[in-house]
Amino acid sequence: METMSATRATALPGPRGPLSEQVMGALRRDPARLTPTRPPGATEEDAALTLWVLHELSYRGFGDVSPEAEWEPSVLALRRHLQRDLEARLRSRWPGHEFSTETFADDLMAFIEADDGPSVASYVHTQATVEQVLELLRWRSIYHLREADPSTWTLPRLTNAPKAALAELQYDEYGSGRPDRLHAHLFAQAMEALGLSTRHGDYLDECPLEVLEMNNVMTLFGLDGRLRGASMGHLAAFEVTSSVPSSRLVQGLTRLGMAPEIIEYYAEHVVADSVHDxxxxxxxxxxxxxxxxxxxxxIFFGAFTCLDQEARFARAILGRWGVAA
Amino acid sequence: MTVATGDSLVCPGGPLLLRGCGTYTDEDGFEYPVDRPVVAVCRCGFSNRLPWCDSTHKRLPPDKRPD
Known part of the structure; x- marks a missing residue:
């Protein structure tokens, strides 16, 4: 669709503190002159936004930043510093889990299925308003408008069997050769039908720390080949916990009489993710x-981190709506 | 149940995965078009989107899930 703004370059978001302000200023003017340190007074949110911006340079970049910035050593140094900080925090949250190598698949499936985190989908199913659903979709758009991309980074880091399987899964995510069936495109069509912007990142300024961080996690796990296990564990947890909530969202959005495109988007995930998981x-x-x-x-660490990030997201948005999570 | 071509994988407690089918024909002879590289066929019998799996098995007690 020519008019769809999903193809237009992402705009740099608004700063959230001294670090993101300094970094975005340098990216606009001269990325080589960026100072690769974190100034005192930079909050977690300021750091998360900065890392999101630096990660974005490895996707499609920004309209007002030179593509040279992606591989600029000072940019990479700061990105590495912020990534290490994020990974250390994620590992400190991971309690560990016993598993057997003989029953690895069943153990992993059971570990993920046992998740009992707060459910946004259950609330949407029976109680959410249209305004609340639109807010949810704006927050989700940071990921869904580039759905599946972070895991693609992991593909060349894998051995034959998992590589062939990931390629098969991603092929389906990317529409099996048909651009109009690409999942990110289905989401963009739904956003357009709902009167929302389809340009990636347009709603970033209203997204809280939890949204920035869950996106940073996926990119970190994907970009860093060392973390290929975490990347695939995250993917597994994401897929295993998608189909049942997607069914609830279909019912909730139908209850609210929302556009068929967004109902179809979640209906597609009910079936697709029953294969993908x-x-x-x-x-x-x-x-x-x-x-x-x-x-x-x-792999278990990555799966846990996905569930943990989703739970934090759920508490953030349900808390904002005044719902006990 | 007949499959034109492809591989299959029985998932314990879950569906049957079929790869590379042009169509899927169920036990009653109904033929369904297949439009994705791998499909998951329901084995618990409780799916709302038969013949395809919709992950309803995840909500069943362990003794109601297929072997």
Whole structure:
């Protein structure tokens, strides 16, 4: 669709403190002169926004930033510093989990299915208003308008069996060769039908820390080949916990009489993710753990982190709506 | 149940995965078009989107889930 703004370059978001202000100023003027340190007084939110901006340079970049910035050493140094900080915080939240290499797939599936975090979908199913759903979609748009992209980074880092399985899953995410069936495109069409902007990042300024961080996590796990296990564990948890909530969203959005495009988007995920979750757990993660046993623990770490990030997201948005999570 | 071509994988407690089918024909002879590279066929019988899996098995007690 020519008019769809999803193809237009993302705009730099508004700053949220001294670090993001300084970094975005340098990116606009001369990325080589960026100071690769974190100034005192930079909050977690300021750092998360800065990392989101620096990660974005490795996707499609920004209209007003030179593409040279992606590989500028001072930019990479700051990005690495912020990534290390994020990874250390994620690892400090991970309590660990016992599993057997013989029953790896079943153990991973059971670990994810046992998740009992707060559910935004259950609230949308029976109680949310149209305004609340639109807010949810604006927050979700930071990921859904580039759905599946972070895991694609992991593809060349894998051995044959998990690589073939991930390629199969991503092929379906990317529309099986049909641009009009690409999941990110289905979401953009739904956004347009709802009168929302389809340009990636347009709603970033209203997104809280939890949204910035959950997106940073996916990009960190994808971009860093060392974290390939965490990336695939995250993907598995995401897929396993998608289909049932998507069913609830279909029912909630139908209850509210919302546009058919957004109902179809979630209906597609009910069926697609009932395939993808099995592929992710049994054909990607179990195969990866068999080929590279030193990645097994990180697969569980990645799965936990996905569930943990989703729970934080749910508490943030339900809290904003005055709902006990 | 017949499959034109492709591989299959039985998922414990979950669906049957079929890869590379042009169509899927169920036990009653109904033929369904297949439009994705891998499909998940319901094995618990409780799906709302038969013949496809909709992950309803995840909400069933362990003894109601397929082996």
């Amino acid at each position: 099995q592929i992710a757990v049994r054909l990607i993660c179990a195969a990866l753990a068999a080929d590279e046993p030193d990645q097994a623990e990180d």
